[in-house]
Amino acid sequence: MFISCHQGASTVTALDDEFELIARVKTPSQPHVCAFDTKRELIYATITYRDGWYNEHGDHGEEIVVVDPATWTITRVVDISPYAGPHDLSVQGDELHVVCESHGGCLLTLNLDTFEPAGHIPIGVPGPHWLAATSAKAYTGNKERAFVSVLDLVERRPLKRIPTRTGSEDLELNADGSILYAADRDEPLLFVIDTETDTEIRAVTLPGNPHNVHALDDGLVVVSHFRQWDYDRPQDGSISVTDPESGQIVAREIPVGAAPLGIASDADHVYVNAGTTMSVVDRKTWQVETVVDVDAGAHELILLGR
Template sequence: MASLSTLAVVSQSGESISFFNNITGEFTDRTENLAAEPHDLAYDSPRNLLYVSHTYSHGHYFAHGSICNTISVIDATTRKFTDAIELTPFGGPHGLSISPDNTILYATVETGFPNGGGLIGINLASRTIVKSIPSDSRAHWFALTPDGKKAYTSNMNSPFISVLDLESEQLVKKIPVTGSSQGAVSVDGRFAYFPTPSAQMKLEIQPTIEVVDTSTDEIVKTIPFDEGIGALHVTALGKILVVVYRLEEGASTAALKPKPGGLIVLDPTSFESIGEVEVGKFPLSLRSSPDGLTGYVANVFGGTVTVVDLESMSVRRTIDVDTKPRADKAFHQGAHGMALIRG
């Protein structure tokens, strides 16, 4: 694979994608005037395209405007919008991931099924929906197993994680949790990890990471945390990246009042912390380099990305994506989805 020399980052409130040199952090380009409001990013390396989900006309999961029903296609070479993939009758696309064989773009959707949302699969050659699997929930995030046969949707405020068989296109199990945010699957596919509860659900609930055996889809270990967990990510070296959010005194489910959060790295065998650094306000999205040595944290309310050396556990740089709130936006969400791309 050619070097992934560029970091692409969505500004949700800014309705744009900013591009940065992945070696120096220097700003190189921006795609503006995207449809409202972009959320997640997926990179199609064989075609050198970016796919951008648009979930709501404005706002966030717990307070938002009308549901959107498109995914934008961006040419990663020219940085230009080229197409919109229409998803009707499905709506509220959010999490994105491409199948291991690079043929299907999977997206969670919050509406369109009889009992809410689920996961849809879009053929990347025809750009038509070829798979639709209900989650019996308002699906928001998801994690794929390495073999591409199974997905787990994190349903935010639903009391379960949905286990989806992607071959039979069936909901096969519900794993009980107290709400959940972005989870991840181990490199070998043996375990899945999910943070609970989701942010803004019940701040007084003990935060935990639930470890799921993917052969039985049963919780086999619970890891307690002292702080709310925003998301998880597993690097190519198997390390578990955990972002925690921190709130000012007086924060509530209605007003989070974030302050700088943290990135904690867990050993995948002992689940003990092997390092921690401070990041920006309300870290939400995580990525890592193909060699597993660099971590990227998008701080949604801070409008920045924290680039972390995962060997020395030090902050390499902080990238300003979109730190200036817009007067016409009720919420400033200046850094969300990320992708490492060629060019």
């Protein structure tokens, strides 16, 4: 099952394995990122802005929407104010960690039994946006600051800053959490970071500036290349695939739709949400096999049951 947030349509949708629509849930404007809680079997979606996108938006959102996939209904809209601008999020046990643009940039923690705030960790940057987390540590990509932030989730405090060349975009941990992959904002670089020492191992040169990052189960990493967004003349983006161990590019600039913002995978395919489409890419040939029409403004994509 494919679960997507759609910023443009203000929906959370579900597609089955044949790419047929199962459900379309209307949400407040505008959902950006969603996560699945395996313990409670619920979907959480962040309402980041009332309209627009990071560089050009209206008021910040102040909600997290809770969707029950058993009934495809919204069971709760959690008001997180005075926190605002929630974006990426991570479920860790009975806690939900959410990157927020308010409070000078912070990581908010909610108790998932009550949805009450359990406090926040200051990040101290204007645009914290992306998140990767374990039960003990969290990492945030900060867009406008040339570092990845390392946060202690046990003692709830900032730990360290890992330098990047310009800003920092999306980031993701490998399967065992030993390596963090982080995208530079304005240079074509993917940083490979040792999470035991929280230091850079190497920087992989990419075909273009990276935006979103997705680690595959075989050790390869998929990055999206996001062209400048223009509603009147959207430019198609692409994905590239790299072997971060060797630094080699396995597949270069595979074309997908405009604004590729969500990436998921299974054993055979990589799936990319971009604009109004989801591209299905064969992992053997690295060719686009199918293009599926989806709701407008496709953002986060998560894959369940595979």
